[in-house]
Amino acid sequence: MTRLTSTRLADGRELIYFDDAGSPERDPGSLTDHRELPPRADPGELRYDALSGEWVAVAAHRQGRTHLPPADQCPICPTTPANPSEIPAPDYDVVVFENRFPSLGPAVGTIPGTPAWGTAGPAYGRCEVVSFTPSHTGSFAELGETRARTVIEAWAHRTEALSALPGIQQVFPFENRGADIGVTLHHPHGQIYAYPYVTPRAASLGAAASRHFDNSKGRESLTSSILKAERQDGSRMVLEGEHFSAYVPFAARWPLEVHLVPHRQVPDLAALSGEERDELAHVYLELLKRMDALYPTPTPYISAWHQAPLDAALRPSGHLHLQLTSPRRAADKLKYLAGSEAAMGAFINDTTPESVAERLRAVASHSQRAIPEGAPA
Template sequence: MTIATTTQLADGRELIYFDDGGRVHDHSAVDTRPLDPRSEANTGELRFDALTGDWVAIAAHRNTRTYLPPADQCPLCPTTGANLSEIPGSSYDVAVFENRFPSLGPAVGAIGEFPQWGTKDRAFGRCEVVAFTPEHTGSFGALSTERARTVIDAWAHRTEALSALPGIKQVFPFENRGQDIGVTLHHPHGQIYAYSYVPPRSAVMAAAARTFYDAHDGRETLLGSIVARESESGERMVAQGRHFSAYVPFAAHMPLEIHITPHRHVPDFAALTGEERDELAVMYLDVLRRLDNLYDTPTPYIAAWHQAPLDSLLRPAGRFHLELTSPRRAADKLKFLAGSEAAMGAFINDTTPEQTAAVLRDVSAELPIPTAKKVSVS
């Protein structure tokens, strides 16, 4: 059982410690930094794009956020005399805190209905940072199974808490890994965004899921059907367990793309049972280690944990799942989103999903990275 301990930072932001395996650490250290109190008046704005129906967050204050600091000034390492970080204690297992430079929030509430050209609103929502480990170097894939399980419990805890905030319509945990993806901190960490609207990609997936659900009179779900077919085919399957399957999707957008989907229909992290969380920790580490063993250097990726929107119409059909993608198409080559992908959203993949799945099945999933076979997926 993961123990959560809640406290506050010097400016009033929430900080929550999650301790491994039921052990309770001393989290009594106080943040002594001379920070100005956080104000909801500093919440940015949302502007409505009438051409696409998208909301765009305007967050000019984020230009001053921390950018690739040296290791001895990392804001996610435990506090020392020379580095008063975001985490005041001298040690921790997993820590979650409100982002000091949020894209959304800190104010929460409902945005207006029936937007049109020129509509803008406050950027209601919440942005949190999840520090996976006190160690400055490493990656999620290098965590122990116990620590990965603690992070999953933290994601579940925060999903439940953030879903209950006024006006929140979507909770999205994610990790950007590697400078090629655009990370601004080297310390292993992820983020959670709680949106006051359903983001565009989630809205598209939710609509497709609902259409399929209605067509089958609520007896079958889209992702459930996909997992069953991938399992039956097997040619794109990377790993299978009792509760989850990991596979390269039939129409993968990116050179490296793996989905992890539960066999049971659940909307989010919070709905997973203890046994499901146990297996997910093992399978997620397995997949990440395979990615890192493909080449001689770590693989950049985006881990996007898709959870069902909180909208009462869309939620029954939406199934929780991971979409793990990397632009890496060879040891020294990245796929850049250019005209067709970036401007039109029409993806072109130079690698077949079947080839990618075969390569991932073949590569080692062990740590530390031994003499793993280095291969190309191009």
């Protein structure tokens, strides 16, 4: 079992060590942050956009956050005498801690229920950083399965804990990978946002899911229906396991887009069984390896875990799934969101989903144990 150890940084932020199964007890000395840090800033501001009906976070304090520091100044490498970092320990496996420059939080609470033009308030919520490894270089795809399983345990633990905070309506684990995506740290890491509202994308997906769920009288989620159709068609399937399958969606928006879906309808990562988490560690690594194998250089991507919102009207129809997307449309070309996409939200894809799925099947990794029998190679 993954071992958890919670502590506080010098300014009061929570930090949790998630140590790999079988690792020794953590040295108590690794729990003390000896830095002198200024008090935490007050939350930013949430403003209501009456034109769209959406909330916008105003977080001007983030202008001063760390941006692509050299390795010897990395804030999420283990602490050394020359670099007292955000991680007090001289070594670790996986660490989750509250972001020093959060878009939301650190205060939590309930936002106005009937906003109008001019409505504003504290940017309630929580933003956390998830460091996947003590190594400054590399990527999630290069982790071993034991370490990937520890990260999944951290995602699940934080999903459950953050969902229980006052006012939280949605918990979103994600990873931005690569300078082309806009990362501010080279060190392999992800983030978790806990929102005090249902985000626009989640609201749109949730509305469609609720309609399907109601029309089926609660017998089938929309995501289950789509997975079934994709598996029957087969042309866009990338891999199939006992508990998870991955496919390029029929109407993919991005040049590279893969959805990874659990066969069982569960609302979030916290609801996955131990066997499902074990397979996810393998399947997710395999998927990332295939993405990187498409081109001579690592593929930039956004890995977004869509979990069911906590809204009582949307949660019953929710079905956990991963949307892995990349703007890379060729070895030396990226897709940029221009007028149609950025202004109108009307996407135009430069690749065909079927050809992308075929390429992802063709570059199946043979360095790891095989995907369960029956999966496309």
